[in-house]
Amino acid sequence: MERNYATYPSLQDRTVFVTGGADGIGAAMVLEFAKQGARVGFADIQPDKAVAVIDQCRHAEVVHVPRFYEVDLRDIDALQAAFTAAIEDLGGIAVLVNNAASDDRHTWQEVTADYWDDRLNTNLRHYFFAIQAVAPQMIEAGGGSIINIGSSSYMMQETMFPGYAIAKSAVEGITRTMAREFGADNIRVNTVLPGWVPTDRQLTKWWSEEGEAQTLEDQAIKRRIYPDEFAQIVLWLAADDGAACTAQQFLIDGGRF
Numbered sequence: 531m532e533r534n535y536a537t538y539p540s541l542q543d544r545t546v547f548v549t550g551g552a553d554g555i556g557a558a559m560v561l562e563f564a565k566q567g568a569r570v571g572f573a574d575i576q577p578d579k580a581v582a583v584i585d586q587c588r589h590a591e592v593v594h595v596p597r598f599y600e601v602d603l604r605d606i607d608a609l610q611a612a613f614t615a616a617i618e619d620l621g622g623i624a625v626l627v628n629n630a631a632s633d634d635r636h637t638w639q640e641v642t643a644d645y646w647d648d649r650l651n652t653n654l655r656h657y658f659f660a661i662q663a664v665a666p667q668m669i670e671a672g673g674g675s676i677i678n679i680g681s682s683s684y685m686m687q688e689t690m691f692p693g694y695a696i697a698k699s700a701v702e703g704i705t706r707t708m709a710r711e712f713g714a715d716n717i718r719v720n721t722v723l724p725g726w727v728p729t730d731r732q733l734t735k736w737w738s739e740e741g742e743a744q745t746l747e748d749q750a751i752k753r754r755i756y757p758d759e760f761a762q763i764v765l766w767l768a769a770d771d772g773a774a775c776t777a778q779q780f781l782i783d784g785g786r787f
């Protein structure tokens with residue numbers, strides 16, 4: 531469906547960093563920010579897919595072609611080095627979107643201590659350290675916007691991935707805590723949670739006809755919710771238009787919860 535989205539003057543030339551930007555919702559956010567004229571950097575472990583996102587941005591004739599940083603965000607030293615480089619390359623980071631995650635399936639019985647740590651390192655720990663990496667220069671610049679992508683899975687009491695759902699529930703804790711830490715510095719921190727968004731990974735790995743029928747039955751809106759639609763609330767929170775909004779949680783799930 532062709533959608534006629536808003537353009538935000540304040541996003542023109544704004545510096546934005548998206549984690550997990552090579553695929554799925556992250557890739558849509560990179561493209562949507564670039565289409566607004568933002569200067570975008572993104573991190574991921576999938577360089578081939580990152581090239582495809584950059585090609586898509588070039589094809590859309592964006593003003594600033596996004597820059598890619600190959601980094602496994604579970605490695606905090608590598609994360610810190612990538613943020614140092616991005617702050618230098620982009621001339622600061624005014625907007626951070628913490629998005630990278632992995633909803634790999636597992637039963638509660640098979641979780642070992644190592645796997646538990648890996649789930650938290652993949653889905654939660656880097657959110658905090660990315661915030662820690664960008665905050666000093668946001669404070670110096672007089673403000674910023676941090677958007678943490680959560681998941682409605684724990685609210686929906688979904689099974690099959692406790693290490694993921696439990697980590698995602700703590701994203702809300704990061705948002706509420708850090709919003710208060712940074713409020714006086716004019717740095718806003720919010721959570722945006724998807725319901726079910728049919729990314730390539732979702733469709734390839736987890737999709738079933740019955741699963742989708744149940745999701746649409748549960749949603750008030752009886753159609754798929756697409757990554758570019760999800761991205762629009764993130765743009766709004768990054769723009770001056772969302773300037774009075776912090777410590778909030780926005781559920782973009784077609785009215786499923």
Ligand SMILES: NC(=O)c1ccc[n+]([C@@H]2O[C@H](COP(=O)([O-])OP(=O)(O)OC[C@H]3O[C@@H](n4cnc5c(N)ncnc54)[C@H](O)[C@@H]3O)[C@@H](O)[C@H]2O)c1
Nearest residue numbers: 550553554555574575602603629630631681724726727729
């Ligand atoms: N798609 C959905 O239905 C859905 C539902 C609920 C929540 N979410 C949330 O939305 C966000 C995006 O999900 P998505 O569906 O687009 O996922 P996706 O798997 O399509 O994309 C995630 C991206 O993160 C990257 N990534 C994963 N681990 C990484 C690591 N250690 N270091 C660097 N990059 C890493 C992946 O390579 C990938 O490009 C996630 O936070 C996810 O939890 C998605």
